[in-house]
Amino acid sequence: MNNEDLDVALREALHRQAGYAPVPHGLAETVRYRSRRRAIRDRIAVACLAAVLVCGAAVGVGVTMRPEPSVAAAFGSDEVAVCVALTDGRVTTVTLTERRDGDTVDTEQSDSTDGTVALRHTARGGEFPVTVEVVPLRTVETAWERGEPTTVGTRTARLTTTDSGALLLMTDLDIAGLVIVVETGEPAPTEARLLAWVESFSVHTDPAACA
Secondary structure: OOHHHHHHHHHHHHHHHHHHOOOOOOHHHHHHHHHHHHHHHHHHHHHHHHHHHHHHHHHHHHHHOOOOOOHHHHHOOOEEEEEEEEEOOEEEEEEEEEEEOOEEEEEEEEEOOOOOOOEEEEEOOOOOOEEEEEEEHHHHHHHHHHOEEEEEOOEEEEEEEOOOOOEEEEEEOOOOOEEEEEEEOOOOOOHHHHHHHHOOEEEEOOHHHHO
16 A cells, blocks of 8 residues: 555545544534524524515505595586575575686586475596585485584585495585585595585575576
């Protein structure tokens, strides 16, 4: 056996002996501790990455989210005039005029021959279609009584839902026992959006205000 073969045999023998050698005291525990620390570090890194991805997604949603439309865009008008004409204390006509940026976009009138007027108007110019009625309070008394008390400007109002789930906002006109009844269609606005639009309503006894 030459010197080279002797060196190889010696290294192999030493390697085999090392495999059977006992682990020095504390070494195994140190290895396990380092392994646990590495695993914890890896989990923290993964959690941080996930949080970054979630935040990034949330920011992306916020950037692409469509803002709420203006009152005019939501309902087709930013001002609604209701004119109640009276003769000897009796209602003769009710006129409703929708305006947007000062321009008339729609108008409707209802005549009365018996002193009771029922005007029905559907606003379709915006994102949320709504029906507006001007009727005697007695015709919606049941809905009024079950409605939640609220106010529209300084006027007394009631807010409730129909059997089909539509919002129903009733506002007392303080004129000849009439109320404005606004009923939402589909898609429906939120209560806050509906209240904001109805607050743009003005009530007059001079028909010229709706011309």
